[in-house]
Amino acid sequence: MDTKRIDIETSPGTAVSGRLTLPRTCRPGITPGLILAHGQNNDLAHPLLASVADYVARAGAAMVLRFNFPYTERGEERPDPSPVLETAYRCAYAALLGNTLCPPGPVFLGGKSLGARIAAELVSRGADAGGVRSAGLVFLGFPLHAPGRKDQPRTEPLRHVAVPSLFITGTQDPFCDLALLKTVTAGLTHPGTIHLVEGGDHSLEVRPPGGEARDGAYCEVGARIVAFIEEVITGRSRCEFPT
DSSP states (O other): OEEEEEEEEEETTEEEEEEEEEOSSOOTTTSOEEEEEOOTTOOTTOHHHHHHHHHHHHTTSOEEEEEOOHHHHTTOSSOOOHHHHHHHHHHHHHHHHHOSSOOOSSEEEEEETHHHHHHHHHHHHOGGGTOOOOSEEEEESOOOSOTTOTTSOOOGGGTTOOSOEEEEEETTOTTOOHHHHHHHHHTSSSOOEEEEETTOOTTOOOSSOSHHHHHHHHHHHHHHHHHHHHHHHTTOTTOOOOO
16 A cells, blocks of 8 residues: 655645555556545545545555645635636546546545535536546544434435445434435435444544544444445445345
């Protein structure tokens, strides 16, 4: 396994940081790719994203690209407008496809919270309408609604998700009512799969925070993503998994 620092151009003269983690054995045009975008208040170095990238690559399941959104690269807290975030994600997608170290086979999109929302929007939109093609989606803490507002679900980005999707969420996530999530995933064009991290919050942290408890939860997440990628690639993506 090896992690490379890359620069991803998002506009002429402007770039964001990326990290491409490659499996020890990477087969050009065959090894899948996975893109993970960060959440609103963190960056590509968030421990969850770094752990998942390492786990998935060590397992040989996929190469993993993490990247910063432009506002994070500038050191700002307020996210860019959605079109800017979407452009950055598309540029990361192009960078993964065009990398000369090991061009990927099927590409999976995903992210944490905000990053998950942008990935869903691009897949729902489709390649012919400014979106991108994807073999599947991996959501880490999808922000289904604001805390305490499950009566106002934010499902628009999921409107045309017609590929396999994996929703990994904590049972204590205030942004995701579990009953609502089950209803939403069942109603997708391609019904989604849910994996629950017992006691996990919006960042899939469990108590006590840090240490062995967090490491165990992150390994659980990594293993679930590896299984999902393998099932999609082998055509078994409609299988049901325990939640």
